[in-house]
Amino acid sequence: MADAEIPSGKNVRDSQADGSARTRAREEPAGEPEILFHASAIWTGDATGSGELRFGESALAIPFSGAAALGGAGEAANPEELLLGATAACFINTWAIFIRKLQIDYGEPAIRATGTLGKDPAGGYRMTGIVIHAQVPESLLAADRPKIEKSLALAEKYCIISKVARAAVPVKVEIEPV
Secondary structure, eight states, rough: OOOSSSOOOOOOOOTTTTSSSSOOOOOOOOHHHHOOOOOOEEEEETTTEEEEEEEESSEEEEEOOOGGGGGGSSSSHHHHHHHHHHHHHHHHHHHHHHHHTTTTSSSSEEEEEEEEEETTTSSSSSEEEEEEEEEEEEHHHHHHHHHHHHHHHHHHHHHHHHHHHHTSSSSEEEEEEE
């Protein structure tokens, strides 16, 4: 990639992952301020180096590096796994809310998320799909499948991060009996 093709950060606009032709103005209900979150990243070395993420006001720091399969060091979580991790964390948190609201007796819900990378026609790679596998005990499915399905549908509807991901890639939720 030539230097002229590398984005400079000038004229930065909102993402147009939804295919819109122009940036849409953000509308917020009167009297309700937006909630702001922060993350920062530092990097040491070249493409095989590593970095560290820091979040908000906490002292939490997460090391990361490029995926070995993509030529990175593979020594820590990679950005693709962090995307899946954010999706999984949001989804299970949202699902737990609806498990409680629907009075489902499932004290330690579990999920796993898988993501698939494919070649991007514009060059490089892109995430082509995410699957959230809701791990549900077979006995609970047998006793209360309609409520489980409803809780998952509500989590899918309200999970903030999976909604963002869904704007760019297909996101599926599947029940995985355990």
